[in-house]
Amino acid sequence: MKKTTCFCLLFALFFSVFSYAQTEEPEKSSFFKPSDTLNVKRKNGLLIAESALFLTSFVVLDKQWYNGNEKTSFHFTSKSNEFGLMDKIGHGFSSYKITRLTAKAFYWSGESEKKQLIYGAAFGLGATTGKEILDGFTKEWGWSWYNFGANFVGTGLYVGQELLWKEQRIQPKFSYNNSKSKGVVTNTMGSGYLDRVLKNYDGQTYWLSFNVNSFAKTDYIPNWLNFSVGYGVDGYLHNADATILPTRSKSLYLSLDVDLTKIKTKSHFVNTLLVLFNSVKIPAPTLEINSKKGTFGHYMYF
Incomplete structure (x- = not known):
């Protein structure tokens, strides 16, 4: 909501x-x-x-x-x-x-x-x-x-x-994985994909994305390279759905990311778009630490 x-x-x-x-x-x-x-x-x-x-x-x-x-x-x-x-x-x-x-x-x-x-x-x-x-x-x-x-x-x-x-060395980002909803439809969600992105807690992941070179200050690490720590849940669609999804878990994610604001172009319009789209975490290989399932990897996670 x-x-x-x-x-x-x-x-x-x-x-x-x-x-x-x-x-x-x-x-x-x-x-x-x-x-x-x-x-x-x-x-x-x-x-x-x-x-x-x-x-x-x-x-x-x-x-x-x-x-x-x-x-x-x-x-x-x-x-x-x-x-x-x-x-x-x-x-x-x-x-x-x-x-x-x-x-x-x-x-x-x-x-x-x-x-x-x-x-x-x-x-x-x-x-x-x-x-x-x-x-x-x-x-x-x-x-x-x-x-x-x-x-x-x-x-x-x-x-x-x-x-x-x-400067913004640490930036919050967002990603969404629709498959994590397990096909459960609730009265707290709309019928459209955008409604699910905004209301489906199970499918959402929030990240803190750290720009590596802003802290390291080296000449060999790309300025756009970020390291991200994410957080997500499974089984938290809504309290009323606890009988449908009785098993609840929380996950910590470790992944790489890209700071789009560090990619400068000659176009002020493109630079503005990069600031906007920098709200979204770039898909990348990810390590997940789940409170129920243990630790495992994803070849590509979003």
């Missing part, structure tokens, strides 16, 4: 934040090229587009996503591990990505480094925390302090690295 919202915000944000400045004359500057100095038109356009997106998304969510769910007074939930922590990790992932894309958008406008981080953190935390407030008024879910804390972890991961290193 929570990842559906966050991913929608993520992709909608990416495409909307750049839309305002399309009226710039092409001979004055390349559209995707970041401004060397503050471009007020770009900045104002970003503020308008993102604020409108921020407000509209919650109206749509309240009318569409929560439609059919019983509303109640604001309340809390004490559930912390019903999905094997996958929902919490999803919150952190989404908060990081929205924070980063927003900060990059304001970098494109020529805004100062300090304000890039302020705007990024404001929209990253605002989007994910606002969604949690809506949960608080829904009988089935409720406000979760664990989810709220995960939002800060995600945003803090981006902001902290910028303050410490001026």
Whole structure:
């Protein structure tokens, strides 16, 4: 449920934040090229587009996503591990990505480094925390302090690295393996593939991808080479499905990855796409350490 919202915000944000400045004359500057100095038109356009997106998304969510769910007074939930922590990790992932894309958008406008981080953190935390407030008024879910804390972890991961290193040496990534759902269809999933990607906890894997040369500082390791540590679960489709999938397990994954942001091209448009697609873990040979099945390898895992 929570990842559906966050991913929608993520992709909608990416495409909307750049839309305002399309009226710039092409001979004055390349559209995707970041401004060397503050471009007020770009900045104002970003503020308008993102604020409108921020407000509209919650109206749509309240009318569409929560439609059919019983509303109640604001309340809390004490559930912390019903999905094997996958929902919490999803919150952190989404908060990081929205924070980063927003900060990059304001970098494109020529805004100062300090304000890039302020705007990024404001929209990253605002989007994910606002969604949690809506949960608080829904009988089935409720406000979760664990989810709220995960939002800060995600945003803090981006902001902290910028303050410490001026670069993102550690990046959260995502992959999805539909075969892990074991063909079980539940009322928590939609019928489409995208619905399953966003709602099927069993098929999801979240990664922390470490850029090797950012730490090693060598001349012989490719700048794009990453080492990734992943986490996933099996049998956590939903509490109500425990009788269908009684055996639950958790897995730690060790794999290689590629940091697409380290691949620089002469095209600002291509560079922008690489930043976007860097959210996805590259398929690679992987070692899995499973709490039930032990340790084994995958020739290629996604």
